[in-house]
Amino acid sequence: MMQKSTQYSFKFSKDTVMTVLFMCFMVFSGLFSTASASIPSQNPVDSCQIRVQQIEVAKGNLNQPMQKPTDGWIRLEKLPDRWEKRWPDFHDMAWYKVQFDYACKDPTQAPLSFALENITQSGRIFINDALLWSDLSLQEPASRSQYMPRQWNIASSSLKEGRNILWIQVYGSLTQKSGLGRLEMGINQHVYPIYKNWVLEKRTLAIFNVMICFVVGIFYFLAWFTNREERSFFWYGIINFCWILYSTCYLLSDPLLFSTTTLDRIQNIIFCFYTVAGCIAAWTFVHLSFDRLEKVLWIFFLCASVCLSLSPLPQLNSVIQIFFAIAMLIFLAKCICFPFLAYRSKLPESYLMAGVYLIFIPIALHDAHFVITMEGHPLSPYTGPFTTLALGAVLALRLARNSRQIKQFNKTLSENVYRARAELTESLEKQHQLALENVRLQERIHLSHDLHDGLGGSIVRSMLTLEHNEKIEKPQVMSILKLLRNDLRQVIDSGSSLTSKIPATPVEWAAPIRHRFVQLFEETDIRSKWHFEQQWQTQPSALYCITLTRIAEEALTNILKHSKATQVYVTLRENENGWLVLQIEDNGIGFSPAEVDSGLHVGLQSMRARIERIGGQFQVESQPGRTVIEVMLPFIPDIQQT
Template sequence: MLERKKSINLNTFYYAFSFFLFLLFLLNPQLSKATVPTTTQNCQTNIHSVQIVQSDANNPSQIKAQTWENVDRLPDYWDKRWKGYHSSAWYKVLWTQKCPFNIQEPVTLTISHINMAGEIYLNDEFLWKDQSLVEPLSRSWHNPRYWILPSSSLKQGQNTLWIRVVGTPTQKSGLGPVHLGEHTQIMDIYKQAVLEKRSLPSLNLFVNLIVGLFCLIVWLFIRSEYAFKWFGFVTILWLIYSYLVLRSDPLLSLTSTTIDRFSVITFSIYASVGCIAAWRFAKSTFPKAEKILLFFCIFSTIIILFVPIQYLPTTLNLVFLIGVIIFILKCLTYPYIAYKSKLKEAYFLSLQYLFFFPIAINDAIYMLTLKGQILSPYTAPISTITVGLVLAYRLSNNAKSIAQFNKTLEQSVIQAKDELSVSLNNQHQLALENVKLQERIHFSHDLHDGLGGSISRSLILLEKYDHIEKDQMLSILKLLRNDLRQTIDFGSSQESQIPATPILWAAHIRHRFVMIFEEMEISSKWDIIPQWQSTPSTLQCLTLARVAEEALNNIVKHSQATEVKVSLYEAQQKLILEIEDNGIGFIPHEVEAGLHVGLHSMQQRVSRLNGQFEINSKSGQTILKVSLPFTA
């Protein structure tokens, strides 16, 4: 039942999560908004030339007269133009604005990205700069910006835009596309750039966060779902990598090269762990391949952390490229793995990986060259659809499993009830047989101790006299009849009346044996307490009576005693019977080994009432002591 509750709770979470992701992409305005550029109605803005020069100057006036190099198009990266140069450079953008009637209008400027940080001057006047132009650098390579250039700062005719770019050794340093023009038109370009470089990646980051948390929650609920644990770790790694790429402000005083080291390490681990997660999802393991991936992660991490700075760019690109190859191989081989696993959930995941294959190649080229357009932010809906299909399939399977479980449980309950009924009937029959057997045993003990004792005493009397009178014979027969009636009517039943006093309890025993003792010249002493201090039960009275009769009968038959003492008293919340004689005695354990019926019967009677049965015997003295607790 516990597993069933867990499954029901997870199903509810599946429904809520799937509905949330559906609304997220259905209602997100960034994804549904179309950008339609507009054209200016009044002024015409044209960029005539873009030039670049190496310089560490802090402003345009400090730039020494050098030879400027023409830039054919933007974006521009100087890694091929100046190999090994990673300091800073100035871009000079010459542009004109022609307005009718010589009326100057504000111009809007947007720059797609600056790699890695920069500052801007307009006609030698400061316009803007990044938060930090020295290490730790700001990171503007995925951060589009726009400015409204006031008409008071513009010149009629040619204007100059000075853009300083501070580069890093580990990234392609340079300047992204620059657009100048009427505000509405430029804002459309800016919004499109923000959508591609900030909004969609941020949304992708958020969706992956939700999916990762979901996977970890599923794993916490069902620890056997190891694939969800691995996917949770993969998502966390992707979140860290994306965060390092998208962050624009300095991070914990880390230099740009340090951040790039950690980002590539994270990507290499992400690619390797992603393979393991996908394999686990298909219920497959590849020990050799997993060891190779583990070695790659450890080796690449050590190399990236300790490689000298002059070899760092090549090392980062190589490790990143290997990570991409690992991801691509996973995408290409997973359909076969899914086919071998025969799991429909794995089929959904394999379709997603086939879709990701060309996107991974495109984005790898973009990250290495910073040319083109990154496509991975657009994959969030695909990931969400895949997750939805997997969840829907698992919901269906869980519902079927629950239905089958209920059916099996119902059948098992019916079968268990039938088996229990049969078992109870068998136990009832055994109990009845046991009760009958116990009654027979008790009845046989009563016959032995009661009627058997009477017969033994009668035989002793008959052996004593050669001629028995009719009255004596009738008396013997009546005594036998009375003992038989007592055995049949009362036996060991608790419905018999308790004697009012101990003396009345001992009266019939005393009457039977005194006559025999006198005939056999045995003196007897009866030390009986006059009143009950604590009232015994009927069964206790009957048990003591049977024990007394059997013990006295044994004295008559075997002891050759001349003196007998019978005592009944109470001590320590116990009713105690003691019978002592001065006969020849016997060895108790030898008698017990000989299966003496009378002795065994006495012990059984006392044991049933949680009492104590003791015999101490030697030549000239035998003491039998029975103690019955009143709490019994």
């Protein structure tokens, strides 16, 4: 049993840690209020004394659970005790016999207590053959007392002066290190603080860490939902909730619907997943990816899940130890390698995360030594809340940095948008000016074409009339001038095709042209034939009508001027494809079509440009005795002049 001075030193160190916890986590003061009672005065009470004389252990018999062993007792030097080294393949039930001397002059002055750190995994306690306490269930599904410290006050009537025996019946575990934890006996004011420290270490801090993990995990998931590109937030949320599940399995003490071995299988599968998810979270946090290594980790988790789920009970403990050891090695490798990854990433928060992972290494090694030797005290219960809060602080730093980057990006984006808008406005103004200039230029080109095709043709006809008539009277001159005036007015009025009136029939469209040129043809001994359909199969646009008028006038004028023809054929029809076709044929001397392409025939070039501008086709075939000009316009009734 521990000496008193050793107990006081241990108690003082734990109280110091508790004080630091209270200062750091004041918001959870209510949680710690049950574990933070100040230690009463430690002045010894001489009226009552308990002195442990001897502790022994022996194998029990499950067939006769209430019968204490008569032989096979082994004396122990101290507690805690784990019997796997003494009895490697024994997982049934054992009895611990604690012999102590009790002397008390006045039992009313100092109540006596004893506290037990843990029982692996369930059991009973007797005082001098009288049952003091029993777990709810000793058979599967059994209670789990390996993480549940307990304290009992001993009635004076249950003790006798001199030698007393405390019997502790322990039911072993196939997957846990079976045995008995530390035992403390004495007056209540000495035992209670030690019991409170055990509760703090095994229960309160674990529950507190679960609460912090839950809050931090929720924040991680919320951060991930707002920014799906930060996959590390998702994985850190996953590992927080994995640790919650793992700790829940650790904290469960009441019997469940399934056996304790099933719960141990589940707990170790969760730990393997926690290890794999932790590696992926660390890699994604520094924006790195190791696809092959990640596949290896998932294969490890799959193998662990299958083996832990299906291993027979005799081999289950070995399988758990193997995969737990591999998972711990993966965890330590992650903690060791992460600082190098943080250096590669050059991210400020990754350096802080690297510091947290480096802290994990000595804690994990220390706790591994504690589990093996049962010497000292674990550090993870005390450091767990701090490291979890540190991870949350790193999350806050990442979010703060992202927020600053987003703010700076929005500012830069606003400036770029403003600059682009100004440049676009300036560009649109320039385009508007260019468009106006282009419209003016197009209008000039159109006007020149109209003047050439319309008014120019009328002037040529007038000149021919004057050449063939030596005696021109004043009325005839006035008629010619009126005709030129009308043609000029038509050019001006046809500037906007949208306001032009569409002839009701092809005959109506051709009537003015036919009237003008038939008289000229007769004067020059040219016979003309005109063929038009009675109705439009598809009504053309005003632009089509004006364009065809200009083409016909230019072509017929050229025949009068240059062809020396005696016959002219003019037809307007709609072909099988729905195209409007104007064809003008004469039997004149012809010309070379190559001269048209070379630009020697300005009139024909003007006609071709006019037709191509509205999407039509212009074809010329010419040889001595036959010249054909054919114009084809697709049926687009709403076409506009560009």
